[in-house]
Amino acid sequence: MWVRAPSATVVNWTAALANANSLSLCGFTDWRLPNRKELRSLSQYGPINNAVTLNSVGFSNVQGRLYCSSSNSGTHAFIFQMNDRLVLNDDKSLSNYAWPVRTAVSTRSVALPKTGQSSCYDAIGNAIPCAGTGQDGDIKAGVSWPNPRFVVGTGTEAACVADKLTGLMWVQAPSTVPDTWIAAVTSANNLVLCGFSDWRLPNVNELESLVNTQEGSRYLNSQGFSNIQTDSLLVIGGVGCWWFK
Numbered sequence: 001m002w003v004r005a006p007s008a009t010v011v012n013w014t015a016a017l018a019n020a021n022s023l024s025l026c027g028f029t030d031w032r033l034p035n036r037k038e039l040r041s042l043s044q045y046g047p048i049n050n051a052v053t054l055n056s057v058g059f060s061n062v063q064g065r066l067y068c069s070s071s072n073s074g075t076h077a078f079i080f081q082m083n084d085r086l087v088l089n090d091d092k093s094l095s096n097y098a099w100p101v102r103t104a105v106s107t108r109s110v111a112l113p114k115t116g117q118s119s120c121y122d123a124i125g126n127a128i129p130c131a132g133t134g135q136d137g138d139i140k141a142g143v144s145w146p147n148p149r150f151v152v153g154t155g156t157e158a159a160c161v162a163d164k165l166t167g168l169m170w171v172q173a174p175s176t177v178p179d180t181w182i183a184a185v186t187s188a189n190n191l192v193l194c195g196f197s198d199w200r201l202p203n204v205n206e207l208e209s210l211v212n213t214q215e216g217s218r219y220l221n222s223q224g225f226s227n228i229q230t231d232s233l234l235v236i237g238g239v240g241c242w243w244f245k
Contacts, residue, residue: 001026002042005061006099013077014123016068016098021134023100033070034101035136036087036213037112039080045204051082066096071115071136071213075125078213087208092123103141113165114142116212116219136213152224153194160194161224166209168202169194173227 003025011019016033023031044053051064064083071078076089079096090096120130120137130138146164152172153160161172171193179187184201191199212219220228 001028001102001104002059003031003100004059006059006063006067006097008061008063008097010095010097011068012095012123013068013072013092016096017070017134019098020100025100028102031100031102032134032139033068033098035115035117035139035141036069036071036078036080036211037115037142037208038101039067039069039099040085040087040205040208041110041112042082043085043204045085049083050085054082062099063097066090068096068098069136070134070139071117072121073213073216074121074127085204112142113209114140114144116145116214118214148223150223150225157194163209166206168206168209169196170210170225171199172225174225176227176229 003023020031020033023029025031042050042054044050049064051062054062062082066079066081066088069078069080072092073089075092077092079088079090080086081088115136117136118130118140120128120133120135122128132138143165149163149165151162151164152158153162153169159172161170162168163170171191188199188201191197193199210220215222
């Protein structure tokens, strides 16, 4: 459940958290700042203006700019560019828009997974107890990840990794050679690996599902993958392409 008309006043990340945590609206007091996956769930992809689309389906006052999420990496918070549909990492002291949300389980038809965040930080990046902060590491909203989440294949599937959370299979060691988007699509479509020939490029949601907000790319390299270069491979709108089926 979202605030219908989010404020058009920009605030820093600390104020955004406090304002959302103290909000009383529509008979509820459990409002909070959304995590990065919840903010991204408002995206519609294609040649459209995302803010205009949202304002046409019941919302109002939605800006096509940067919105704060409750997910953060210490001194920086993850923010969402509403029109470009990018997840970025921005200094917490900078001012952006905020859009409170609350969990309304009875109306949920699609369950978003957790982001992986388990730690909380103050405005200057010091680790703090999570309880009562309203940060992503406190709320941990979403579906829990299976343990283990990733399973490295054996036999003919030894070069592939299965994700038990999403049901997707990924190439274990993606190429480290940059490529154009068109060439990447072609290469993925023509790939034969682990006994399968139905490989393709992931869509933006599938690619983002690999992000562990707490750990970044080092997490994947510790889960059976290799060749994961930097977080830019996984950031929405980033430069990386990865084959998967």
